[in-house]
Amino acid sequence: MQQMISHDAMRAFEYTKDSLKDKIILVTGAGDGIGKAAALTYAGCGATVLLLGKTQSKLEAVYDEIERLGLPQAAILPMDLQTASFAQMQELARLIEKEFGHLDGVLHNAAILGALTPLEMYDPITFEQVMRVNSTAVFMLTQSLIPLLRAASSGSVIFTSSSVGSSPRAFWGAYALSKQSVEGMTVIFTQETQASTALRFNCINPGATRTNMRAHAFPGENPYTLKTPEEIMPAYVYLMSDAASGVKGQLIDCQPK
Numbered sequence: 001m002q003q004m005i006s007h008d009a010m011r012a013f014e015y016t017k018d019s020l021k022d023k024i025i026l027v028t029g030a031g032d033g034i035g036k037a038a039a040l041t042y043a044g045c046g047a048t049v050l051l052l053g054k055t056q057s058k059l060e061a062v063y064d065e066i067e068r069l070g071l072p073q074a075a076i077l078p079m080d081l082q083t084a085s086f087a088q089m090q091e092l093a094r095l096i097e098k099e100f101g102h103l104d105g106v107l108h109n110a111a112i113l114g115a116l117t118p119l120e121m122y123d124p125i126t127f128e129q130v131m132r133v134n135s136t137a138v139f140m141l142t143q144s145l146i147p148l149l150r151a152a153s154s155g156s157v158i159f160t161s162s163s164v165g166s167s168p169r170a171f172w173g174a175y176a177l178s179k180q181s182v183e184g185m186t187v188i189f190t191q192e193t194q195a196s197t198a199l200r201f202n203c204i205n206p207g208a209t210r211t212n213m214r215a216h217a218f219p220g221e222n223p224y225t226l227k228t229p230e231e232i233m234p235a236y237v238y239l240m241s242d243a244a245s246g247v248k249g250q251l252i253d254c255q256p257k
Helices: 007-011 033-044 056-068 086-100 124-150 173-193 212-217 229-240
Strands: 024-028 048-053 075-078 105-107 156-160 200-205 251-253
Touching (some): 007 251, 024 033, 024 086, 033 048, 033 056, 033 229, 056 075, 075 086, 086 124, 105 124, 105 229, 124 156, 156 173, 173 200, 200 229
Parallel strands (some): 024 048, 024 105, 048 075, 105 156, 156 200, 200 251
């Protein structure tokens, strides 16, 4: 059995251009923020990255950057997780199987913030939208892709949580509840698969990071006091790499207090 390394070691993982060589990795929300940084980093480590997002122009910009850097050719997969049906996600899985044969990893990064307001005043339509993108779609896409991940030698799924997922706070409403949900998915998927497959499900809390979502949530905050998405990538690469083949059911804080 592989020895578990500490979370400090995961955060300090020194990756190379071959850390993810020949792997096929899907990244949701790949057009911006942490998703964009992960897509570029994974490609820089040798992976073929499948760029999933709702804004074609942003995905094309990331694709072009990967091409400019001479990295493995990426693929663009436009999909709006707020409206995509389970049937569409299953069709996406069939497309990936046809074009690539298997899938080595999925980073569930896409999310929306919703409203910062008391639950008793929370708009039910907004609540449903946040839960759909941040939780329901994550479940449906994972379920659709599990057969492909099983075909890999050690398929890795990374969910994305938040500090308000682990410790819900007033006024964070649907966002906090959706992040509690993905932490629960990490635990349940792990318990249900760890004895019978090499699949691994882990969860990352990126912490306070310089992204557009963070700016919307904390408009008075100086973004230059925060780490960039690129600075928190070591844990993201580690969990996708073969070095983490025995790591299952972990919640990793990229910026522990």
